[in-house]
Amino acid sequence: MKIYSLMFAGVGGQGSLLIAELTSLAAVQAGYDTKQTEVHGVSQRGGSVETHVRFGEKIHSPIVTPGEAHAVVGLEKLEALRFAHFIDPQNGTILVNDYELVPASVLNAEKIYPHESIEFLKSKGLRVISLPASQTARDLGDARMANVVLLGALSNLLPIEREVWDKTLRLRIPAKYLEGNLQAFEAGAKEMTERMKAEA
Amino acid sequence: MREFLLGNEAIARGAWEAGVKFVSGYPGTPSTEIIETLATRYPETNPRWTANEKVAFEEGMGAAIGGLRTLVTMKHVGLNVAADAFMVFPYSGTNGGFVVISADDPGMHSSQNEQDNRYLARVAKVPVLEPSDAQECRDFMMAGLNLSEQFHSPVMLRTTTRLAHHKGLVEVGERTEVATREFNRDPQRFSVPIYRLLRRPEVEKTLTALAEYAETCPFNRIEEGRDNKIGVVTSGISYQYVKEVLPHVGVLRLGITYPLPANLLRDFCSKYETVYVIEEGEPFIEEFMRAAGIANITGKELFGVIGEYSPARLRKTLGMGNPPAPFTEGIKLIPRPPMFCIGCGHRTVFAALRQLRVTVSGDIGCYTMGALPPYEAEHTTFCMGASIGVAVGLEQAGHENTVAIIGDSTFVHAGIPPLIDAVYNKSRLTLIILDNSATGMTGSQPNPISGKDAMGEETPKLDLEALSRASGVQNVAVVDTWDRKEVVNVIRRAVSFKGPSVVIARGPCQQLPEIKRSLRIPFFIHEDLCTQCDACFKVWCPAITRTENNFPVIAANECTSCTVCAQVCPTDAIKLAEGFA
Numbered sequence: 125m126k127i128y129s130l131m132f133a134g135v136g137g138q139g140s141l142l143i144a145e146l147t148s149l150a151a152v153q154a155g156y157d158t159k160q161t162e163v164h165g166v167s168q169r170g171g172s173v174e175t176h177v178r179f180g181e182k183i184h185s186p187i188v189t190p191g192e193a194h195a196v197v198g199l200e201k202l203e204a205l206r207f208a209h210f211i212d213p214q215n216g217t218i219l220v221n222d223y224e225l226v227p228a229s230v231l232n233a234e235k236i237y238p239h240e241s242i243e244f245l246k247s248k249g250l251r252v253i254s255l256p257a258s259q260t261a262r263d264l265g266d267a268r269m270a271n272v273v274l275l276g277a278l279s280n281l282l283p284i285e286r287e288v289w290d291k292t293l294r295l296r297i298p299a300k301y302l303e304g305n306l307q308a309f310e311a312g313a314k315e316m317t318e319r320m321k322a323e324a
Numbered sequence: 325m326r327e328f329l330l331g332n333e334a335i336a337r338g339a340w341e342a343g344v345k346f347v348s349g350y351p352g353t354p355s356t357e358i359i360e361t362l363a364t365r366y367p368e369t370n371p372r373w374t375a376n377e378k379v380a381f382e383e384g385m386g387a388a389i390g391g392l393r394t395l396v397t398m399k400h401v402g403l404n405v406a407a408d409a410f411m412v413f414p415y416s417g418t419n420g421g422f423v424v425i426s427a428d429d430p431g432m433h434s435s436q437n438e439q440d441n442r443y444l445a446r447v448a449k450v451p452v453l454e455p456s457d458a459q460e461c462r463d464f465m466m467a468g469l470n471l472s473e474q475f476h477s478p479v480m481l482r483t484t485t486r487l488a489h490h491k492g493l494v495e496v497g498e499r500t501e502v503a504t505r506e507f508n509r510d511p512q513r514f515s516v517p518i519y520r521l522l523r524r525p526e527v528e529k530t531l532t533a534l535a536e537y538a539e540t541c542p543f544n545r546i547e548e549g550r551d552n553k554i555g556v557v558t559s560g561i562s563y564q565y566v567k568e569v570l571p572h573v574g575v576l577r578l579g580i581t582y583p584l585p586a587n588l589l590r591d592f593c594s595k596y597e598t599v600y601v602i603e604e605g606e607p608f609i610e611e612f613m614r615a616a617g618i619a620n621i622t623g624k625e626l627f628g629v630i631g632e633y634s635p636a637r638l639r640k641t642l643g644m645g646n647p648p649a650p651f652t653e654g655i656k657l658i659p660r661p662p663m664f665c666i667g668c669g670h671r672t673v674f675a676a677l678r679q680l681r682v683t684v685s686g687d688i689g690c691y692t693m694g695a696l697p698p699y700e701a702e703h704t705t706f707c708m709g710a711s712i713g714v715a716v717g718l719e720q721a722g723h724e725n726t727v728a729i730i731g732d733s734t735f736v737h738a739g740i741p742p743l744i745d746a747v748y749n750k751s752r753l754t755l756i757i758l759d760n761s762a763t764g765m766t767g768s769q770p771n772p773i774s775g776k777d778a779m780g781e782e783t784p785k786l787d788l789e790a791l792s793r794a795s796g797v798q799n800v801a802v803v804d805t806w807d808r809k810e811v812v813n814v815i816r817r818a819v820s821f822k823g824p825s826v827v828i829a830r831g832p833c834q835q836l837p838e839i840k841r842s843l844r845i846p847f848f849i850h851e852d853l854c855t856q857c858d859a860c861f862k863v864w865c866p867a868i869t870r871t872e873n874n875f876p877v878i879a880a881n882e883c884t885s886c887t888v889c890a891q892v893c894p895t896d897a898i899k900l901a902e903g904f905a
C-alpha cells in the first residue's frame with residue numbers, strides 16, 4: 125500500500141508544527157499507521173523548522189527521504205525552497221505560502237533573499253502551487269491562521285475525509301479560535317480546488 | 325487504548341503505568357519532555373528538576389534504595405556530570421527499580437559533542453536497553469524497572485534524538501501502584517569503601533547473569549530474511565531505517581545492547597554470508613562481535629560513525645541510489661540561523677562585550693549565540709560551568725581582561741565551585757551571570773533562581789548576590805539587562821576592578837509563560853521623526869523590519885516593549901504606541 129510522506133517547513137513561531145500534528149492526528153483518526161518527527165537546530169527560536177509526517181498501512185522510518193514526498197508544505201518561500209528537494213518530482217506538489225520572512229540573523233539578508241524561488245522551482249518542472257495564505261488568513265481576521273489555510277489546501281491532496289479533518293480541528297483547536305480556523309481551513313480547501321480545476 | 329505519543333511522552337507514560345514514585349532530572353535536549361510530561365500529566369510520579377544531573381542521580385539512588393520505583397533523566401553529557409555516582413551505584417545495586425535515561429544526540433542537533441553512552445554503561449557495568457520506536461519507549465521503560473529489580477542493578481534506557489523526538493502510536497494501559505520495598509540498613513551493601521572489596525565480585529556475578537539473560541531475553545528479536553546472503557544486526561532507531569531500505573533481509577534487532585549475547589550473535593551471523601552491523605554512533609556492538617570472533621561482518625568502515633543515520637543515508641551507502649540534495653545551483657539558498665528571541669535580555673550584554681573588545685569565555689545556554697554574527701563576542705565555549713575555570717586559566721596565560729559569561733541555570737549547575745575557586749586562588753575574574761530566571765535554551769524550565777519548582781509550586785529563591793558575596797566576591801553589581809548604557813558601564817567597571825567581580829544582568833526570559841501572557845504596550849516608530857539612520861536595526865531585533873519606503877517598522881503584536889530600540893534612536897522617533905490600555 126502507498127505511503128504518504130509529507131514535509132512541513134516554516135520559521136519557528138509560524139505554526140508549521142501544529143499543522144503537521146493536525147495532519148498526523150487526522151491520519152491516525154482515518155486509521156493509518158502514522159509517524160512524525162521534527163528537526164530543528166540548537167534553538168528553534170526564529171530558525172527554520174522542518175516536520176516530517178508519514179502515514180500508510182505500516183510505517184517504519186519517521187524521516188522522509190528527499191525525492192519521495194507527496195507534498196512539501198512551505199509556510200514561507202525561503203523555507204519552501206530549502207526543503208523543496210524532498211518532493212517526489214513526478215507526483216508531488218509543493219504548496220507554498222506566497223509570503224517572505226527575511227532572516228533577521230543574516231547580514232544583508234534583505235539584499236540576498238531569493239525572491240524568485242517559486243518561479244525557480246517551477247522552472248525545474250515541479251508542480252508548485254503558491255497560495256496567498258497569509259493574506260487570506262488576515263482577511264479572515266488573523267494572519268497567524270495562514271498555517272491552517274495551507275492545511276485546508278493540503279487536505280485536497282490526501283486520502284482523508286473532510287469529516288475527519290473537522291473532527292481533528294475540533295479536538296485540537298481551543299474553542300476561542302475554532303471558528304476562525306474552520307473558516308481558514310475551508311478557504312484553503314476551496315482555493316486549492318479552484319487551482320486544481322484551473323490546472324486540469 | 326492507543327495514543328499518538330512522542331518517544332519521550334511514551335517513556336513518561338511507561339514510568340507512570342509502572343508505578344514510579346520518584347523522578348529527578350536536569351533539562352537537556354533530547355530528554356527534557358519526559359519530566360515536562362510527568363509534571364503536567366502524571367504528578368503521582370513525583371517529578372522534579374534538580375540543580376544538576378549528579379544531584380538528580382544521587383536523589384534517585386536514595387529514593388531507589390529507599391524502596392521506590394525511580395526514574396532519572398538526562399541528556400548524554402549529563403551522564404558525565406552524574407558519572408561519579410553512576411559508576412559506584414552497581415556496587416551496592418538497587419532496591420526499588422531504577423532506570424536512568426541517557427538521551428544521546430547523534431548529529432549534535434543541540435549538543436556540544438557526539439558521545440555514545442553505551443561505553444559509559446560498560447565502564448559502570450550497567451545494562452543498556454535501546455528501544456526502536458515510541459511503543460518500545462513505553463514498554464522498555466516498564467520492563468527496565470522489572471529488570472532492575474530482578475537483577476538489583478540500575479538500568480540505562482538509551483534513547484537518541486530521533487527516537488525521543490518522533491511520534492508514533494502507542495498502546496497504553498493504566499497505572500499499577502507498586503508497594504514501597506523495605507529498606508534495611510545494610511552497611512556492608514550500601515556503605516564505606518572497605519566493604520566494596522566484598523561487593524566487587526557481586527558486580528561481576530550480576531553482569532554474568534545479565535549476559536546469560538541477554539541470550540534469550542524478549543528484548544532481542546530475530547526476523548527471518550528471504551535468503552542467506554545478507555543479514556543485519558541493528559539496534560535503536562536504525563532498525564526502522566533497515567526495515568525501510570532492506571525490507572527482505574534477515575534482522576537481529578538487539579533491544580539490550582549491554583551486556584551483549586555472544587552466542588545469539590554467533591548463531592545469527594553463521595546463517596548469512598555477510599552481516600551488516602548498522603548502529604548509530606560508535607561501533608559498540610561491532611567491536612564486541614569482532615572480539616567474539618565473528619568475522620563476516622561489515623560495520624563502521626561502510627556506515628560511518630559521524631552524525632545521524634537515515635533511510636537516505638543507508639540507501640546512498642549501500643549504492644541503492646542518491647537522494648536529491650537541496651537546490652543551491654542557480655539560486656541563493658541563504659541560511660536562517662537561530663537567534664535571540666524578540667526582547668531577549670542577552671542582546672544588550674553581547675552588544676556591550678563587543679563594544680568593550682574583551683576576551684569572552686562563554687558557557688552553555690542560549691547565549692552561545694553570542695559567538696555568532698552580529699555579535700561575535702564569545703570566544704570559547706566547552707561544557708556547562710567551564711566559562712569560569714577557563715577564564716581563570718586564560719588570566720594565568722596573560723589574558724587579564726577575560727570576562728566569563730554564564731546563564732543562571734548553568735551557574736547553579738556547575739558554576740559555584742569554580743567561582744569559589746577563583747576567589748580562593750586570587751583571580752581578578754569578571755563573571756557575568758545572565759539571570760533570566762529560567763533554563764532558557766531547553767524550553768525555559770524553572771530552576772532554583774526562579775522561585776518555582778517543576779510542578780509550578782513556589783519555592784525559595786536562590787540569592788545570587790548573597791551567594792557571590794559569601795564566596796568572597798566584593799564587587800557584586802546588579803543591572804537591569806535592558807538598560808543599554810548601564811550594562812556597558814557596569815561591565816567596564818567590573819573589568820577594571822582589581823579583584824574578582826560578579827555582574828548580574830537581570831531580566832526574565834521572554835519565553836516564560838507568565839511573561840508571554842502579560843499585556844505589554846508595543847513601541848511604534850514615528851516616520852515624521854525617523855531619519856532612516858538605521859540605528860534601530862543594529863539592535864538586531866526580529867520585530868523590526870522595513871517598510872516599502874525604507875522606514876523601520878515594529879511588529880506591534882510581537883514587540884515585547886523591552887525599550888532597547890527606543891534607547892538607541894537618536895531622534896526619539898520610537899515611542900510607546902498610543903491607544904493601548
Ligand SMILES: Cc1ncc(C[n+]2csc(CCOP(=O)(O)OP(=O)(O)O)c2C)c(N)n1
Nearest residue numbers: 352402688689690731732733734763764765
Ligand atoms: C551537562 C549538561 N546538561 C544539560 C545540558 C543542556 N543545556 C544546554 S544549555 C542549558 C541551560 C541553559 O540555561 P541558562 O544557563 O540559564 O541559560 P539561558 O539558556 O537561559 O540563557 C542546558 C540545561 C548541557 N548542554 N550539558
